[in-house]
Amino acid sequence: MDRTETGAWTATPGTAPREVETALTVNGVTRSVRLDTRVTLLDALRDHLGLTGAKKGCDQGACGACTVLVDGKRVVSCLMLAAQCDGREVTTVEGLGEGGEAHPVQDAFARHDAFQCGYCTPGQIMSAVALLAEGRAGSRAEIAEYMSGNLCRCGAYQNIRSAVADVAGGG
Numbered sequence: 329m330d331r332t333e334t335g336a337w338t339a340t341p342g343t344a345p346r347e348v349e350t351a352l353t354v355n356g357v358t359r360s361v362r363l364d365t366r367v368t369l370l371d372a373l374r375d376h377l378g379l380t381g382a383k384k385g386c387d388q389g390a391c392g393a394c395t396v397l398v399d400g401k402r403v404v405s406c407l408m409l410a411a412q413c414d415g416r417e418v419t420t421v422e423g424l425g426e427g428g429e430a431h432p433v434q435d436a437f438a439r440h441d442a443f444q445c446g447y448c449t450p451g452q453i454m455s456a457v458a459l460l461a462e463g464r465a466g467s468r469a470e471i472a473e474y475m476s477g478n479l480c481r482c483g484a485y486q487n488i489r490s491a492v493a494d495v496a497g498g499g
């Protein structure tokens with residue numbers, strides 16, 4: 329790898345970017361894909377597996393729009409390499425809910441009108457699912473703190489917190 333005059337990384341002339349066979353298990357389905365080692369999990373999901381639920385906002389780990397679960401823990405998929413997920417369980421917003429029914433968090437977001445444009449919503453929902461599993465939804469202040477990595481440019485925060493509190497049983 330070399331840097332160009334603008335500072336971008338580029339493959340050294342004469343060397344092919346290194347690719348690896350990666351077994352990605354996403355929403356319970358395992359698929360083997362050949363990917364450049366520099367491909368992020370977010371780009372692998374969206375561009376190689378056709379799962380566009382996770383959104384690309386900042387592509388720098390700052391907005392949370394790309395949040396998915398890896399082995400049940402939330403991660404910003406723009407900062408994780410797809411190759412790091414070989415053999416691990418990835419869950420995206422498409423994998424929530426069962427039998428055609430919405431997941432309780434999805435249902436609560438709809439009932440509480442917890443979005444406007446909806447761009448941040450998949451990441452908010454994935455973060456909320458993990459937060460509830462982590463037992464971090466004891467109060468609105470705690471929900472706000474532990475959802476603080478998920479930004480909403482529409483400012484739907486109050487309704488998002490209401491939706492999460494509803495599922496947590498806090499009303």
Ligand code: FES
Nearest residue numbers: 385386387392406
């Ligand atoms: S796109 Fe990943 S954190 Fe913003």
Ligand code: FES
Nearest residue numbers: 444446480481482
């Ligand atoms: S609903 Fe528009 S960014 Fe959150």
